[in-house]
Amino acid sequence: MNNFWKSYPQIEEELTNVNEIIKKNIKCREKFFETSIGDMVDRGGKMLRPAFLLLAGKFGDYDKKKSHNLAAVIEMLHMATLVHDDIIDDSKLRRGYETIQYKYGKEYAVYTGDFLFCQCLMMLSEYEYTMENMKEISKVISKICMGEVKQYHLRYARNMNIRNYLRIVSGKTAALFALSFYIGAKESGCNNRVSKSLGRIGYHIGMAFQIIDDLLDYKGNTQTLGKNAQKDLKRGYYTLPLIYALENDQENRIAQRLKEPSLSEEAVNEIVELVKENKGIERAKKVANRYTKKAFDQINKLPDCESKAIIYEVVEGLLKRDY
């Protein structure tokens, strides 16, 4: 895990335990899985999804063991989708380290994702989780698959539009955020109103989070950020800033450059500039702000408790970045 939770030692400690559970559940005769997935766990990320699950659980009758196990499942699901996404995107690096598909080959990456999926199923069947929550979980994985396929399907697409973009983001990012909040609450016995309200908070956070991620790709002037935009453009993923800019670009200069068979660095740089000129970032920011506002409106309505305060602060840090 990185330092994201260091101001909240209680959560950090619990997340460390979640990682231990993950490591325990990837142990098997095939040492390959243990090593490759174990490495991913050690490098860690922000662990936003399991953290939100735990924080949501604290609105109810918090059962530490059950919640930690469920948080591990959610993080493992997320990891499975990352491993498979890296195959699709042919990614060399993730969080600064070599991806499984790059290091070991696509073949291993396919099975590593599958193995993670089935270990999740195993963990779900070991604990007495409600069938309703299992159904919610499977619905979300299905949404993630649909979001990813839609994204892949609409590469380089003329009919890529705001509605399709939002649907993709809703599937590939917001659905799992919503689920983390919702089942965290639900398994702690929160009533339907509170659970659904937390689920909506997760959904809005997820939407804003992804839109901000996408617009930062166009905003940065550092090498790294530029590279992300370049990668997305080259593989034909048209995100919100570009979609808006294409709408505004009366002279069709962006569309013209996008048609070039393999985008040169110079072409990408010009497109990024044109996106800025045509208010692509500005308009995308407005959409992100709308989701952020919705998230905070809902957070404010939650019953007061420590968990509410932490969610508020963390979401503020995530979504009110200087962008």
Place this chain on the structure above:
Amino acid sequence: MNNFWKSYPQIEEELTNVNEIIKKNIKCREKFFETSIGDMVDRGGKMLRPAFLLLAGKFGDYDKKKSHNLAAVIEMLHMATLVHDDIIDDSKLRRGYETIQYKYGKEYAVYTGDFLFCQCLMMLSEYEYTMENMKEISKVISKICMGEVKQYHLRYARNMNIRNYLRIVSGKTAALFALSFYIGAKESGCNNRVSKSLGRIGYHIGMAFQIIDDLLDYKGNTQTLGKNAQKDLKRGYYTLPLIYALENDQENRIAQRLKEPSLSEEAVNEIVELVKENKGIERAKKVANRYTKKAFDQINKLPDCESKAIIYEVVEGLLKRDY
């Protein structure tokens, strides 16, 4: 479905219904999944696993709806592994039709497999299946992943031996056959003794089935069968006949030829001949016979009923082929 079950109209009808259930459960907003998976269903195979599940269920208190749904889950799991295997093997054809990975690309194939997995989870959560059976299912998927990774890992391997070969077959084929029999019985309320005995029958059938498949690759003198052996050899999958032949080959002629960087048709033909000369097929056949015998010994001990008679006949047709 092909004509495999036409002598058993009752089973054939039930399997048709299982296919309907599969088709219902792949319906979603992303038409791609419906089309690509629907095509697979329409072409069909022998549907051995769901059929065995139904036949095992008839030893107990058979609940048609529940069993059909579970049979659909098992077939979908099998389909998911096929779709992902075709990515690993870069297969162009499966059952004479273009594979998803070949027709649409590896990217779509990854998500199609994932989608099938999660639809299985959804179906399992919709019915009131016992948690114990869900655990069994997840264990088996995990075994399949481990078997596949082991197989991939041991390509071109000097340390490929009988023990490793049997472990691979046990994971990638026998485990799912065993599961089909076992959960079919268990969900119909069969007692532990009968369920476990049916599970063992499935295991032995699966082992024999795969070994026979592998040895037929070396036996055929038609173009097609030769091509399979060629493909397995080229991708470094060393199966039982070859492993035995390597053991017997005092002059190391097979090992010598296997070392050639890319096997020519002539090299493959010579290896196939050398495998025959060195009694590779003969010895593999003995192992298959041992598993077949174990299966029949167990089948004979089952309580008499129509289902027992059908299992006996079908397994006879499958495992006592002229090989």
